[in-house]
Amino acid sequence: MxxxxxxxxxxxxxxxxxxxxxxxxxxxxxxxxxxxxxxxxxxxxxxxxxxxxxxxxxxxxxxxxxxxxxxxxxxxxxxxxxxxxxxxxxxxxxxxxxxxxxxxxxxxxxxxxxxxxxxxxxxxxxxxxxxxxxxxxxGTERVSGLRRVRVEQRFGATTSTVWHTPGEARALGVRRGRREWAPWPARSLARDI
Known part of the structure; x- marks a missing residue:
């Protein structure tokens, strides 16, 4: 603020x-x-x-x-x-x-x-x-719910939660379940030499 x-x-x-x-x-x-x-x-x-x-x-x-x-x-x-x-x-x-x-x-x-x-x-x-x-x-993404579909993403301190109707979720290609996102690979200095 x-x-x-x-x-x-x-x-x-x-x-x-x-x-x-x-x-x-x-x-x-x-x-x-x-x-x-x-x-x-x-x-x-x-x-x-x-x-x-x-x-x-x-x-x-x-x-x-x-x-x-x-x-x-x-x-x-x-x-x-x-x-x-x-x-x-x-x-x-x-x-x-x-x-x-x-x-x-x-x-x-x-x-x-x-x-x-x-x-x-x-x-x-x-x-x-x-x-x-x-x-x-x-980070992770978790999608749950039946009447209202909850999509929750967590990347460290950055979080996002969005709600959809089942029809909206289908149209957006959102699938129920949990997904893990791996860290980005660091650039190897040896490769750049």
Whole structure:
């Protein structure tokens, strides 16, 4: 939560509005994200590919958030280990980020842009680093439920829970059960010499 509110915290109305110019707050985000994701190719055996916004399957669930009005750029990070999770990062026009792993569910970075949270560029980049650390370390996905299908993903501190009707789950290709995601393989320095 932003520090500008003092000890009393933000007024209740601040949780439901965005009055800051987010394009100004997050102006440096696209260039910084691009550098950070490209750096991963030096640390892990991973292919970093720039995609086109038209490649995204927009039928997949997007957070109920105005930030997804337009996608500027897409990165797809595919680890060499097939049992490791793919990471997709979409930079929005705002610019903020939408991320997902090998799952149909997207989540925002920063998690919230409301006036009460008052997140800035440094916080957004910190959240992205946490997502990267968590996904590269491996995780789990558990799908359960009959009348309502619960999809829960855990990658370190990054967790996501989404509910679907059985029909939605079938349309998205979500299958019940548990899946383990392996850590990304570290790049071997010996191979690069």
């Amino acid at each position: 932003g520090l500008r509110w003092g000890r009393e915290g933000p007024p209740e109305v601040a949780y439901s509005r965005v009055t800051r110019d987010l394009s100004e707050v997050y102006a440096g985000l696209p260039a910084d994200v691009s550098r950070r994701l490209q750096r991963l190719a030096g640390e892990f055996e991973v292919r970093v590919r720039r995609g086109r916004p038209s490649e995204l399957d927009l039928r997949q669930p997007w957070p109920d958030d105005a930030r997804v009005a337009g996608i500027r750029e897409v990165f797809v990070l595919t680890p060499a280990r097939r049992s490791a999770a793919v990471l997709e990062v979409a930079i929005t026009e705002v610019p903020t980020l939408m991320c997902r792993t090998t799952s149909p569910h997207w989540f925002g970075v920063p998690a919230c842009t409301c006036d009460a949270c008052d997140a800035d560029l440094a916080e957004a980049l910190g959240e992205l680093e946490q997502v990267i650390d968590d996904v590269t370390g491996g």
